[in-house]
Amino acid sequence: MESNENSSTYTSHLRPPSKIPSTDKGLFEISNNARTAIPPPGTMSLKHRPASALPEPTPKRKTLAQRAGETKSGLPAPPSSRPVGSAVRAATLAGARNMSMTSSRVPAAASRGASASSFSKSMGPGSRPASVAGSSRPQTSMRHARGVPSTSVPTARPATSLESRSSEDEAAVSGKRKAWDTNGRLEDMEQLYHQLKDQMTGSSKERNVLEETVSIYKTRVTELEAIKTQLSTHNMSLQTDLETTKIKLSSTTNTLDEERRSNGAKLDDLQRQHRNDMEDARRHAQFETERLIRAHQEEIVQLERRLQSNFEDERRKHLRELEEAIFKGGQDKRQTEEQLEAKDNELQGLETELKQTTRDLEREKLLTEKLRNNLAETSASSLGLESSMRSLRAKIEFLESDSKAQSQCYADLEQRLQDALAAATEAKEKLRKEETLRRKLHNQVQELKGNIRVFCRVRPPISSEPENTVARLNFPDGDGESRELEVNGPEEKNSLGNVTVKKNAFAFDRVFAPGCQNADVFEEISQLVQSALDGYNVCIFCYGQTGSGKTHTMSSDDGMIPRAVHQIYDTAKSLEEKGWRYTMEGSFVEVYNETINDLLGKPEEFDKKKHEIRHDLQRCKTIITDVNTVTMDSPNKVESILQRATANRSVAATKANNRSSRSHSVFILKLIGENSVTGEKSEGTLNLVDLAGSERLSHSGATGERLRETQNINRSLSCLGDVIGALGQGKEGGHVPYRNSKLTYLLQFSLGGNSKTLMFVMISPLQAHLSETLTSLKFATKVHNTHIGTAKRQAKVKD
Numbered sequence: 061m062e063s064n065e066n067s068s069t070y071t072s073h074l075r076p077p078s079k080i081p082s083t084d085k086g087l088f089e090i091s092n093n094a095r096t097a098i099p100p101p102g103t104m105s106l107k108h109r110p111a112s113a114l115p116e117p118t119p120k121r122k123t124l125a126q127r128a129g130e131t132k133s134g135l136p137a138p139p140s141s142r143p144v145g146s147a148v149r150a151a152t153l154a155g156a157r158n159m160s161m162t163s164s165r166v167p168a169a170a171s172r173g174a175s176a177s178s179f180s181k182s183m184g185p186g187s188r189p190a191s192v193a194g195s196s197r198p199q200t201s202m203r204h205a206r207g208v209p210s211t212s213v214p215t216a217r218p219a220t221s222l223e224s225r226s227s228e229d230e231a232a233v234s235g236k237r238k239a240w241d242t243n244g245r246l247e248d249m250e251q252l253y254h255q256l257k258d259q260m261t262g263s264s265k266e267r268n269v270l271e272e273t274v275s276i277y278k279t280r281v282t283e284l285e286a287i288k289t290q291l292s293t294h295n296m297s298l299q300t301d302l303e304t305t306k307i308k309l310s311s312t313t314n315t316l317d318e319e320r321r322s323n324g325a326k327l328d329d330l331q332r333q334h335r336n337d338m339e340d341a342r343r344h345a346q347f348e349t350e351r352l353i354r355a356h357q358e359e360i361v362q363l364e365r366r367l368q369s370n371f372e373d374e375r376r377k378h379l380r381e382l383e384e385a386i387f388k389g390g391q392d393k394r395q396t397e398e399q400l401e402a403k404d405n406e407l408q409g410l411e412t413e414l415k416q417t418t419r420d421l422e423r424e425k426l427l428t429e430k431l432r433n434n435l436a437e438t439s440a441s442s443l444g445l446e447s448s449m450r451s452l453r454a455k456i457e458f459l460e461s462d463s464k465a466q467s468q469c470y471a472d473l474e475q476r477l478q479d480a481l482a483a484a485t486e487a488k489e490k491l492r493k494e495e496t497l498r499r500k501l502h503n504q505v506q507e508l509k510g511n512i513r514v515f516c517r518v519r520p521p522i523s524s525e526p527e528n529t530v531a532r533l534n535f536p537d538g539d540g541e542s543r544e545l546e547v548n549g550p551e552e553k554n555s556l557g558n559v560t561v562k563k564n565a566f567a568f569d570r571v572f573a574p575g576c577q578n579a580d581v582f583e584e585i586s587q588l589v590q591s592a593l594d595g596y597n598v599c600i601f602c603y604g605q606t607g608s609g610k611t612h613t614m615s616s617d618d619g620m621i622p623r624a625v626h627q628i629y630d631t632a633k634s635l636e637e638k639g640w641r642y643t644m645e646g647s648f649v650e651v652y653n654e655t656i657n658d659l660l661g662k663p664e665e666f667d668k669k670k671h672e673i674r675h676d677l678q679r680c681k682t683i684i685t686d687v688n689t690v691t692m693d694s695p696n697k698v699e700s701i702l703q704r705a706t707a708n709r710s711v712a713a714t715k716a717n718n719r720s721s722r723s724h725s726v727f728i729l730k731l732i733g734e735n736s737v738t739g740e741k742s743e744g745t746l747n748l749v750d751l752a753g754s755e756r757l758s759h760s761g762a763t764g765e766r767l768r769e770t771q772n773i774n775r776s777l778s779c780l781g782d783v784i785g786a787l788g789q790g791k792e793g794g795h796v797p798y799r800n801s802k803l804t805y806l807l808q809f810s811l812g813g814n815s816k817t818l819m820f821v822m823i824s825p826l827q828a829h830l831s832e833t834l835t836s837l838k839f840a841t842k843v844h845n846t847h848i849g850t851a852k853r854q855a856k857v858k859d
């Protein structure tokens with residue numbers, strides 16, 4: 061199988077078969093690399109020989125020379141197509157025909173058979189007429205060819221026929237003729253004689269023909285002998301060729317076998333190598349495929365992760381953009397509404413003006429009418445006036461004589477004017493001095509009120525809170541400026557079964573009952589805001605549990621922050637005529653989990669950007685790095701600031717609950733004033749702080765992130781208490797633990813000696829919050845009992 065496969069791929073190195081030159085004496089028939097010379101037609105037509113006449117194939121093939129020898133001895137005579145045979149037959153037939161032509165009584169060739177038959181009956185087969193012999197001549201010829209002596213046939217056969225058959229013929233004739241019919245019998249004899257004579261003539265002719273044929277055959281035999289010799293010579297050479305070819309063939313076969321063997325070995329090697337290569341390649345491909353699959357899977361995972369984070373970023377970004385857009389939209393809407401309102405007012409003003417102008421016009425018309433009348437009257441009276449003028453001129457002439465007295469009068473008037481101007485300057489100066497005095501007195505009053513004050517505010521129950529859930533809170537001095545609060549504790553049964561209620565009484569600088577509004581609260585703190593304008597550091601913070609109303613008090617639309625800003629604007633404007641010019645800068649930060657976030661910063665930087673608190677101890681100033689500061693050049697800016705801060709906090713709230721409850725927010729307003737007349741400068745800071753809900757950890761039940769938030773809130777509120785406590789001890793140069801929390805560190809210069817502090821303790825009215833309420837009130841009481849040293853004004857006076 062392998063050699064067969066190889067035969068198609070390997071070229072044979074065998075020498076091509078040797079060419080034997082063709083001779084003009086015969087064709088070459090090629091079979092099994094043996095060449096057989098076939099004599100050309102005319103000499104010996106083996107090609108046309110019938111298959112049956114050919115010798116049986118023998119296992120070992122005979123040479124052509126041998127086969128030529130067989131032809132001479134064993135092959136039948138050449139067929140009738142052969143020219144020699146044809147000539148013999150033609151001559152025989154011609155002879156027969158001549159014979160029948162010479163005897164008119166003998167029937168033609170067609171009736172020859174019948175006559176021959178009758179003749180055979182009478183004379184037997186050996187005495188057949190020449191015509192009959194002619195028809196069977198090929199057999200005769202064949203017999204000649206096979207070596208039957210031709211001379212014995214024509215001589216012996218007629219005689220034998222005649223001898224054997226004469227007695228029968230005679231008997232037959234004698235049977236027909238009468239013994240006495242001599243003439244008839246003579247005629248028969250004569251007829252028989254003629255017949256015999258003809259037969260003799262035919263036989264002699266046939267003999268001639270046969271002799272001719274014999275001579276032809278002899279020639280033919282000679283020819284065949286020559287051919288045989290030629291063929292045997294050729295055969296010899298072919299034999300030699302065949303032997304040579306066989307040797308070559310065997311050597312070629314050997315070479316081929318060796319080649320096949322070596323090629324087979326090589327092929328085996330190659331196949332083995334190929335199999336090994338294939339195996340290696342398969343293993344390598346498998347390894348590569350697995351590696352690529354792993355790499356692709358990793359890539360897919362990374363891509364998925366990247367896409368996920370991109371998607372998250374995009375989502376956050378879009379959310380922030382949406383928030384900003386909503387915020388901006390709200391702002392735009394408000395501005396547009398304001399503009400519309402302004403336009404409406406303007407329109408109304410214009411309408412009023414138009415009405416006024418129309419009224420003025422009417423009045424003018426009336427006036428013109430009146431003036432015309434007056435003119436008429438005036439022209440009437442002008443005559444009278446002219447006469448009086450004349451009289452006056454007369455008087456002037458008289459008065460001119462008294463001019464010295466008049467000059468004196470003018471000098472007096474001038475003096476009085478100068479005196480009045482000096483008095484006015486003196487009055488202005490006095491006013492400025494009084495303003496300074498007012499500030500001084502105002503702050504003295506504030507100081508007398510205490511540098512840390514505590515206000516308590518109880519929020520009203522909101523619509524979702526039913527009446528029966530409200531705790532019993534009493535305001536004993538609720539008629540006027542309330543300062544006291546009484547909280548009834550839970551009902552307790554004593555050992556005698558009497559139900560008792562514990563009353564917890566608290567007193568603060570002010571107590572605001574649920575019915576109080578933000579306006580009432582602000583009225584009380586407006587004096588502190590004035591102190592900030594006067595150059596003091598003021599800190600107002602709201603303390604209380606979640607939902608107690610801190611944000612409502614501080615940052616709602618009418619809360620302390622917007623009201624404070626508006627008051628500062630109004631006051632700053634009124635102070636302009638007293639020589640004061642103020643610049644105001646606002647910033648808003650959040651302390652969440654001990655980290656500072658800029659509530660006015662970009663939403664995407666929220667919870668990411670790091671801010672640090674830096675103190676200028678010389679100037680008692682606090683700076684927070686990288687926070688946005690807004691110049692408050694218009695009172696409307698405060699609303700946009702509050703909205704921006706709320707939006708930022710709500711974005712953050714999506715991640716960790718309600719951010720406003722869980723972080724401290726600090727609104728910082730810096731007020732820098734300069735008096736161009738007196739050269740005075742003042743720098744005050746107003747800090748408005750909304751503290752995170754003050755729930756106790758045990759009550760909150762918080763876990764995880766909420767627990768961390770609550771711990772941070774409680775720690776910072778506790779630090780605030782510690783700072784206030786340390787300040788309350790009033791030791792000069794004593795340690796105040798500001799650094800213990802971000803909140804106290806941030807408010808370092810707004811708590812203590814250099815500042816005025818106001819704490820709001822916010823109270824929920826609900827019975828459910830009673831415990832937290834009491835805790836808050838106790839903390840506030842502690843703060844209220846603290847006395848903090850005198851505040852110092854941050855003011856400089858020009859030399």
Ligand SMILES: Nc1ncnc2c1ncn2[C@@H]1O[C@H](COP(=O)(O)OP(=O)(O)OP(=O)(O)O)[C@@H](O)[C@H]1O
Nearest residue numbers: 519520605606607608609610611612613720721753
């Ligand atoms: N004085 C008040 N008058 C009317 N409603 C009030 C008053 N105080 C608070 N509320 C309402 O009570 C609810 C809770 O108030 P607020 O959000 O201000 O509490 P909070 O202490 O700031 O809570 P948190 O710590 O969660 O921020 C709000 O719906 C608010 O409108």
